[in-house]
Structures are given as C-alpha cells and as structure tokens.
Amino acid sequence: MTELRALIFDVDGTLAETERDAHRPAFNRAFADAGLDWNWSVEFYGKLLEVAGGKERIRHYIEKYQSNFPLPGDLDGFVAELHAGKTRHFRQLVGDRIEPRKGVRRLLQEAREEGMRLAIATTSAQKNVEALLKRAIAPESLSWFDAIGAGDMVAEKKPAPDIYHYVLEKLNLQPEECLAIEDSHQGLLAARSADLTTIITLNDYTRNQDFSGAALVLDSLGEPDAPFTVLAGNADDATYFDLALARQLHRGV
Numbered sequence: 001m002t003e004l005r006a007l008i009f010d011v012d013g014t015l016a017e018t019e020r021d022a023h024r025p026a027f028n029r030a031f032a033d034a035g036l037d038w039n040w041s042v043e044f045y046g047k048l049l050e051v052a053g054g055k056e057r058i059r060h061y062i063e064k065y066q067s068n069f070p071l072p073g074d075l076d077g078f079v080a081e082l083h084a085g086k087t088r089h090f091r092q093l094v095g096d097r098i099e100p101r102k103g104v105r106r107l108l109q110e111a112r113e114e115g116m117r118l119a120i121a122t123t124s125a126q127k128n129v130e131a132l133l134k135r136a137i138a139p140e141s142l143s144w145f146d147a148i149g150a151g152d153m154v155a156e157k158k159p160a161p162d163i164y165h166y167v168l169e170k171l172n173l174q175p176e177e178c179l180a181i182e183d184s185h186q187g188l189l190a191a192r193s194a195d196l197t198t199i200i201t202l203n204d205y206t207r208n209q210d211f212s213g214a215a216l217v218l219d220s221l222g223e224p225d226a227p228f229t230v231l232a233g234n235a236d237d238a239t240y241f242d243l244a245l246a247r248q249l250h251r252g253v
C-alpha cells in the first residue's frame with residue numbers, strides 16, 4: 001500500500017476566501033486606475049470565475065461583456081498591464097483583510113509536525129501566492145512548501161492537469177502518494193485529471209458546482225470546536241479534517 005506523503009493545496013478559495021475579498025476588488029481598483037468604469041460585483045464575479053486566470057478573465061470579460069470597447073492594437077500588452085496593476089492591489093488587499101479559512105493553519109501545523117510534505121498548485125500568479133502565505137499564514141510559511149506551482153509556470157491553466165503534473169514532478173512523487181485539496185469544479189477536474197485523490201472544501205462561489213469524483217466534499221476543513229458539514233463522501237465519525245482522515249481517504253481509493 002502506497003503511503004500518503006504530501007498534501008497539495010489549491011490557493012484561492014481553499015486556503016482563504018481571496019476571490020471575493022481580494023482578487024475581485026483588486027481587479028476593480030486596477031480598472032479604476034486605468035480610467036475604466038468597469039466594476040465587477042460580488043455576484044457577477046461568480047460568473048467570471050468560470051474562466052481561470054486573471055489575464056484570461058479580463059480578456060473574456062472584454063470579449064463577452066464589453067463588445068463596444070475599442071480594442072487597443074496590442075491587446076495582450078493592455079491586458080498584461082491591467083493585470084500587473086491588479087496584482088499590486090491584490091498584494092496590498094491580502095495583507096489588509098484576508099485570514100486563512102477554518103482549519104487551514106491547524107492542518108498545515110499538523111502536517112509540518114508529522115513530516116507530511118506540503119505543496120501548492122494554483123492558477124493564480126506566484127507573487128499572489130507569496131503575498132498570501134507571508135501575510136495571511138506566517139511570514140516564513142513560504143519555506144514550508146516543497147513545491148509551488150503557480151500561474152504561468154505551465155501553458156494550460158486549470159481545469160487542465162498541467163499545474164498538478166508540474167508540482168508532482170517537483171515533489172518527485174507519484175499521484176497516488178499525494179492528496180489534493182480544492183474548492184472548485186475546475187480545480188477538481190485538474191486534480192482528478194492528474195489522478196489525484198481530491199477533497200473539496202466548498203465556498204459561496206462553488207456551492208452549487210458538480211463535485212462528482214471527489215473523495216469527500218466538506219463546507220470547510222473544520223476545527224475541533226467547529227465541526228465541518230459533510231456534503232458528499234464518508235468521513236466516518238470525524239468532525240474536522242486532519243491527517244488521520246486524509247490517510248483514511250487515501251487508503252480508501
């Protein structure tokens with residue numbers, strides 16, 4: 001039986017509620033800086049999340065919702081500049097208002113104590129991951145992760161499996177030695193296409209998505225004094241997600 005050796009975390013929506021409270025307002029601030037009257041509401045942003053990647057999301061928005069916008073000659077350059085501004089705002093916002101989701105600190109701590117390796121697989125830019133880890137988790141937390149796969153390091157973003165393949169290669173582990181933790185349908189598709197056992201901690205944006213294929217679907221990782229709700233799968237009598245439950249799910253595959 002293969003041993004579980006690493007946990008691979010998605011970032012946005014999984015480690016913290018960054019989409020609603022940091023990415024979205026960061027896009028809006030970058031639009032305002034550029035003199036654009038584009039403003040993405042909390043609800044509308046949920047639709048835009050169908051497209052992974054910030055640059056890809058801006059481009060999709062222009063094509064689908066701003067068809068009268070006079071396209072600049074260098075559209076790639078225009079989008080890249082907006083996105084660079086958005087990344088600067090994101091780093092500021094993440095320091096000001098983002099906390100990790102319930103159970104994240106506890107699980108990371110337990111993994112470190114038990115020598116379980118940690119990794120990140122995200123669509124978001126590397127600078128964003130670094131800012132989130134340093135500011136919302138712990139100043140030195142970047143060093144806890146043996147592999148960080150982020151943003152443009154791969155050609156195809158989630159739901160393609162590329163970022164998970166990248167991380168598995170960096171870890172020098174097989175998929176059956178790892179467990180992925182995601183919050184979205186697209187993330188689940190990416191992880192499952194890379195043959196990873198995957199658990200889901202959903203949030204308001206992803207609540208109604210299809211999570212078939214997930215080993216377990218939870219409303220959060222939970223805490224000893226704040227139990228999770230199991231929406232699909234079997235957690236036996238566990239009330240929060242820890243390494244014992246991770247190993248149990250891993251063995252059950």
Ligand code: XBP
Binds near residue numbers: 014052121125128
């Ligand atoms: C997050 C994303 C990203 C962020 C924006 O995916 O889809 O596009 O919304 O980040 P995941 P960038 O949950 O897989 O991390 O602007 O840096 O692309």
Ligand code: MG
Binds near residue numbers: 183187
């Ligand atoms: Mg996510």
